[in-house]
Amino acid sequence: MAYGTINADLMTTSDGVSSSGLYGFKNRIINGAMVIDQRNAGASVSGTTGVYTLDRWTVQNNSGSARFNVQQNVNSVTPPAGYKYYLGITSTSAYSVAATDILGIQQFIEGYNTADFAWGTASATAITLSFWVRSSLTGTFGGSVVEGAAGSALYPFTYTISAANTWEQKTVTIAGPTIGTWNSTNGRSIQLLFSMGTGSSFTGTAGSWTTSSYYAPTGATSVVGTNGATFYITGVQLEKGSTATSFDYRPYSAELSLCERYCRKMGDGLFGKAASSTTLVVQSPFNLQPMRATPTITSTDSSVKISDITSADFTSSAGVTGGTMTQYGGRITISSFTGLSSGGMYIVYDNTDGSIVLFSAEL
Amino acid sequence: MYKLFKDVNRNITTSVIRLSDNACIPFDPANTDYQAYLKWVAEGNTPTPADEGTQ
Numbered sequence: 001m002a003y004g005t006i007n008a009d010l011m012t013t014s015d016g017v018s019s020s021g022l023y024g025f026k027n028r029i030i031n032g033a034m035v036i037d038q039r040n041a042g043a044s045v046s047g048t049t050g051v052y053t054l055d056r057w058t059v060q061n062n063s064g065s066a067r068f069n070v071q072q073n074v075n076s077v078t079p080p081a082g083y084k085y086y087l088g089i090t091s092t093s094a095y096s097v098a099a100t101d102i103l104g105i106q107q108f109i110e111g112y113n114t115a116d117f118a119w120g121t122a123s124a125t126a127i128t129l130s131f132w133v134r135s136s137l138t139g140t141f142g143g144s145v146v147e148g149a150a151g152s153a154l155y156p157f158t159y160t161i162s163a164a165n166t167w168e169q170k171t172v173t174i175a176g177p178t179i180g181t182w183n184s185t186n187g188r189s190i191q192l193l194f195s196m197g198t199g200s201s202f203t204g205t206a207g208s209w210t211t212s213s214y215y216a217p218t219g220a221t222s223v224v225g226t227n228g229a230t231f232y233i234t235g236v237q238l239e240k241g242s243t244a245t246s247f248d249y250r251p252y253s254a255e256l257s258l259c260e261r262y263c264r265k266m267g268d269g270l271f272g273k274a275a276s277s278t279t280l281v282v283q284s285p286f287n288l289q290p291m292r293a294t295p296t297i298t299s300t301d302s303s304v305k306i307s308d309i310t311s312a313d314f315t316s317s318a319g320v321t322g323g324t325m326t327q328y329g330g331r332i333t334i335s336s337f338t339g340l341s342s343g344g345m346y347i348v349y350d351n352t353d354g355s356i357v358l359f360s361a362e363l
Numbered sequence: 364m365y366k367l368f369k370d371v372n373r374n375i376t377t378s379v380i381r382l383s384d385n386a387c388i389p390f391d392p393a394n395t396d397y398q399a400y401l402k403w404v405a406e407g408n409t410p411t412p413a414d415e416g417t418q
Contacts, residue, residue: 186393275371294391298384322368322387324377333371360386362395 027248028113029192030056030258032131032236034085037072038263039358044071047089047103052362054087055259056107060193063101067224068092068196070105079234080132080167082247086234089196094227099199102215103224106193108148108363109238110261110292111183114190117176117240120153124176129192130244132235133159134167135223141195142206142220145174148191148363153180156217158206169235171244177209186292188363192238196231197222261292262363265300267356270348272306272331274340280306280316282348284357285329295359297323297332304334304356306346314340320357332357365400369413376413 036055045053046069049061053070061067073079074088089105097103117125129145138161147153155177159170183189195216204214223231235247250258264286272282299319307313314337323332334356340346348356364382369375378389379400388396404410 279371281371293393294389296381296389296394296396297378297387320387321385322378322380324370324373325389327391331372360396361393 025113026239026245027237028109028190029107029236029238031255032234033083033247033249033255034072034087034234035252036256036259038259038265040072041353042072044069044074052263052360053105055263056362057087057105058107058362060102060104060106063095063098063103066092067095067103074232075230077134077232080169082249083132083234086132086134086232089223089231091196091224091226091229093224095197095224097197097199097222097224099201101197101199102195102202103197104143104193104195104216105233106191107236108188109190109192110363111185111187111189114182115184117182119177119182120180122178124178125240126176126242127174128239128242128244129157129172129174130169130235130237130247131233132167132169133161134165134230134232135161136164136228136230137221137223137226138162138164139221140217140219142198142217143192143194144215146191146193146215147180147182148188149183150181151213153177153182153209153211154214155209156204156206156214158217158220173242173244175209179209179211190238192236194233195220197224257289261289261361263358263360264291265355265358267301267351268349268354270356272334272346272348274342274344274346276342277340278335278337280334280337280340280346282332282334283329284323284325284332284359286327287329290327291359291361292327292363293361294325294327295361297325298358298360299356300358301351301356304348305350306334306337306348308341308344308346314338314346325359327361364411365403366411367413369415379410
């Protein structure tokens, strides 16, 4: 019996099939199948800049106002075979992009997850981007792969959507850049942007690396230019090598765990001690893995319920109002109770969807 | 706009509240919300002082 062969970057099976990166963390995009939506649970999000939509996917929009909405499985079209979810964008007006506008959906990849690409050196490896896309518009579309910390290297790319309202799979292979300074630890490495409309100041020739700020190719279709235009995407994969391979289908728990390095919710079951009759300080440990950095704390429930276990329940009228965290955990503060026993112990319980707080350590 | 946040246990300022959504932002240079806060301060703005003894 013949066995397959493996070298550093290439595996060849006994029947002669070769592919790079078949095993391990093949897809460097997290939530590429658009399954996880911790923040919005399938609800629509207005596309203002920096807002997080589905996990790990954020909006780029410097035009001053939202020009599109983002929603998991918007309009409930049938996803491509093998997928259950997609990220859907709907243009909310017929907006003519200004010269300095950049609008799109993007993901920042952490340096630890791309360090083996050796980008910015003579040993830089090629990558291949693949994805499924569907739009009410047809024509040439675009995006870019960018050095995400300072924009020191940019690669605009194009792809063509041939048929309206039809899922099509696209593949883009990109030579490894020898330019740019690429983070290899817990900062921004690659910024992958799918343009929904980019102005002339930030567009340029596709298909090569540049230090010019080209976030999209010249002449690409502007989704935001048509009121009601749709753009759906799923199965996004960015892998090492020059060959697009099958989508890296990971267990739900593994994908969620990857997301939770950047965003996680907590709530019921947390335990705290009253600092006064009005304020509870609650332990918030990140037991399974630390977050990428010390997270920002946001209340997700303004009427947090707690119990002293034996006799009484209490409800805050403010929810989580702050806290002191590290990337390993810490404590949050829930304010505006009445009647707590200072020094008493309380447990958080029976809140809407079990969540009272969201921790964010996004890139 | 931002407001400083004082840790109730240690009585020291450990983070800053973004008033637009009441998010509590730690003083961690790797936190992108903190980076945005530092940019805001560098533009000449000053956060509101923390409340005393109530957080």
